[in-house]
Amino acid sequence: MSVLKLLKHLYFRLPLSPAMRHRLGLLKRKLVARPGNPGRSSTADVDAPRLERATMDQSSGIRLQMVAQSQAQVEGADLQTADETLGLGLGEETVAVFFSVIDWHFRHQRPQQLALSLARRGIPVFYISVNFVDDAKAGFRFERLHPELQLYQIFLHVRGAHSVYSDVSDGEILRQQKLGQRMMWEQFLIRDAIHIVQHPYWTALASSVSASKLVYDCMDFHAGFSNTSQAHHLGEQALIGQADLTIVSSDYLFGMASEAGAKALTVIRNATEYAHFHKAYNPSQPHPKPVIGYYGAIAEWFDVDLVRSLALAFPQVEIRLIGADTVNAQAQLKEFSHVRFLGEHPYSGLPDQLAAFSVCIIPFRIIELTLATNPVKVYEYLSSGKPVVAVDLPELRSMDHLVARCSNTASFIASVGAALNENDPQKQQARMAFAAQQTWEHRASDLVLKLRDSSHEPLVSVVIVTYNNKRLTERCLKSLSDPKLQGAYAVPIELIVVDNASSDGSIEMLQAWNQLRPEPFAPLCSRKVILNLENRGFGPAVNQGLASAQGEYLVILNNDTIVTAGWARGLMRHLQRDPELGMVGPVTNNIGNESMIRLPDDSIKQTCLAARRYNLDHAGERYPLRIAAFFCVMMPRRIYDLVGGLDERFVPGFFEDDDYCLRIAQAGFKIACAEDVFVYHELSASFDQLAAAKRAAIFERNKALFEAKWGPWIPHQYRPVSADTNG
Incomplete structure (x- = not known):
């Protein structure tokens, strides 16, 4: 097994914390940067990415250096001509710059889905990764994420080890990032941009370009994460106050942003890639055995005690948990042989796993973080027509006709039992019909309309x-x-x-x-x-x-x-x-x-x-x-x-x-x-x-x-x- 394949295997299988995943991502970038190592995307609809680097030379000009490219791309290519081609067509268009909360190749969710949907509408998209290149020179590397769309992931240069989740962008770090940002604008001939910020870390950098429309896509209650610093909390308050438009994914976040003084505020909830997850619907293929299934992060908000109660209530039913385990849940449930931890799976393989579920569960603890959550997985689960049993999350209350929402352990167990015995095609069709109208394309259409609405300006x-x-x-x-x-x-x-x-x-x-x-x-x-x-x-x-x-x-x-x-x-x-x-x-x-x-x-x-x-x-x-x-x-x-x-x-x-x-x-x-x-x-x-x-x-x-x-x-x-x- 190659080193890259081994890293990928470890990345998806081990219970790694976000910080460890960040370090592995940096190591992967360094390996990919070696000549002869073509990078590959983990996303199903992405061609072989091309990592390139723009750095500041001693004369403050821009020097472009190819650092990784597949052999097919290299043969017969004029690098200067190919480089110039990258900027064609961008000059007269407003581009979208996403200041991300996760790397493009980590769990294909809202950040990537919205960026991809905008790119499909012809909007050039630049996705600023949470991973940096350790380099003392100002600059950036970029990865083309799609062979036909103007969709790029940008890796800014930052001197030394630096994390979006635990560090702050200020002083020399901010200065270096601003120079890298300027070089990106020049390289891609950007005339005008919308800055869509998805994590408070980026507040200083994203808001520094005063001429760009500033949008905060608030999809999480960041203060609820254990690794959120006070500086990030203050940065979020500043971002909400400065943003020309604040988008939230839940009613809870709407209230929070309103109290923080948002100038303009709208709700755009999460969604599903319906065609992708609908593949899990196959009524003609019976399940050989029942499976209670969950996929997603097994983190601080995951209710291990609730899953333990499920395991005791259904000793003959496999409970399949898919996702990175960062709270040692597997060790806490080791006495249950029918509780299986399968680790992280790539996005492309999730429909196959979902197809094996008899009932889908959302076993979250009721804390401020989850009270603010509009769970992506509920839309994906419903795309398959499967019954869904969840804890009492506010964002699920409008789905009571589709989801079994439970306020205590007893009702959760009872609802899972009823779902295991369900055989109702009409309910399946109702779930799928709802999900078909809750796609990322629908959300992207809403986003474009909100971005173009200047009535609040x-x-x-x-x-x-x-x-x-x-x-x-x-x-x-x-x-x-x-x-x-x-x-x-x-x-x-x-x-x-x-x-x-x-x-x-x-x-x-x-x-x-x-x-x-x-x-x-x-x-x-x-x-x-x-x-x-x-x-x-x-x-x-x-x-x-x-x-x-x-x-x-x-x-x-x-x-x-x-x-x-x-x-x-x-x-x-x-x-x-x-x-x-x-x-x-x-x-x-x-x-x-x-x-x-x-x-x-x-x-x-x-x-x-x-x-x-x-x-x-x-x-x-x-x-x-x-x-x-x-x-x-x-x-x-x-x-x-x-x-x-x-x-x-x-x-x-x-x-x-x-x-x-x-x-x-x-x-x-x-x-x-x-x-x-x-x-x-x-x-x-x-x-x-x-x-x-x-x-x-x-x-x-x-x-x-x-x-x-x-x-x-x-x-x-x-x-x-x-x-x-x-x-």
Whole structure:
């Protein structure tokens, strides 16, 4: 037997704890990484996986190295061409990144099922494994999980031994993971992503990309597990508070998340892969002998005493227990020869085991962990038509017509006895009919609908003032409204354009634009055009727009900008995280203060690509500002209500932004630049139309007004080179 086969045998048969399984998984990865060892997936519908590695070289570039590949894949392959092919088609799509609770190859359950179902819908899926690669360099390895779907498992590099279940992601570990995350985005040309978090460990990493929609898939009461640290509990509370959407699998978890302050909350219960488990239904093949069966974890929530009572009550009936035994249940029940422990079985073989069961049991202890559980196995059991006997779990109460739910040991034993004698085809059909409507495809459809539902999201009102520059305005409007540019899950936008008596065809263009129907899944949900009969100047026109805005967050945006994917959510996230932050703007390529970072200017595309790297390298960070430049700023409505509109004395422009920022600071709030949000800027397109002498006169006049109000003006400055990693 090969070393890999021996490891697999041990993995599935021995009563290993999660920590031991984690260590074995790491050892397997190291063995697979040796040249000539092709990796194989344990999932039935997965082709030979390909493990590849992306690492950071000394020049901070990306170097891709093949570390394991089957001979058939290697022959005749151009590795550079094959690598480039991996990213094709991803650029315009919103991808789903699952921050997992288990490795892909460990018990095919909710995490893998939802990820696979989304991939089947054409959504590229990246499944971040709980197993890491022990490497001091930032980077990641990836495994293609399906030959036809864009479905990958990602193994981030982490220095030293590290466990999702017992350790915390912070400091240098978090920094290394963030770099690996950035490299993944670059390697796969990711424009926009939804982050679906399934364990609190990932809170810091997943929430660091402010522009990504953050979803918490809460499938367990994590505090109920013995290996959950206090840090993870606090991380879960923070995650629920930050998540744009929290999904729970049970009513108990719904109540918990609601009390924790979830912004938006929905229930998506567990389900079954019906076609897979329905294979166990074979009424024409009688059982040679009765079997009371269970498969799943034999862990701290497994009621050994209840199984002992069953063994005493049915001494002639085999009790078959399938799963990893981490509580020494086998030793506790060793006096019963008819109680058989078969160890862990692969997912692909479970229907064969289920087919041999006469009655299926769920013998759990009634503790907070199980009170919060919506058991996957009940849906899988019912797919076979088998009778199911369970303890009194709240999530089973809606299935009383299908499941024997028992409140004590005596009723459990009686129900098992009745189930062993059952011969009712109608009951079998009723169970299977129910299960057929509770599939992972049904749940994935619900998930997609919930992800696309922006009705619970805060409305962002964007005010744009225009004066000629029709081409730039058209470009700006397209970047704001195109779902291919903004992704399918952007925050809803109310767009208000105030035109200051343009004469270059802008008015006609805006009138036509205002009549357009919104594209499906476009972020733009409302549009309004205000046409001034004269050029009122920047401040008064902005005030017109702000006065008509309905949003919870207000944006002032120049028309010579191009917004990037997730820009509005990214800015909003910083304001939501810190209630003392009164205004925030993005980094940009062209402005006269610290918001500018040095970027290549060969083309807009190259500038935006370089900016994306900067944003990802500084995920979750912000740079303090004294004055924000009003090419793009966002503030909460409460700040606008407190501070009021722009001072209209600073017409037609200059110093209205300085004045407004000082008013915000005077009210006790901070101003910052979001280091992880980029907006492209042409710089002063409207004022460039003015003659230099007239510009200078306006500047000096408004400077005098400003200094009369605030004292000597402090000129804007660029940030120090040391604060700009692109410098």
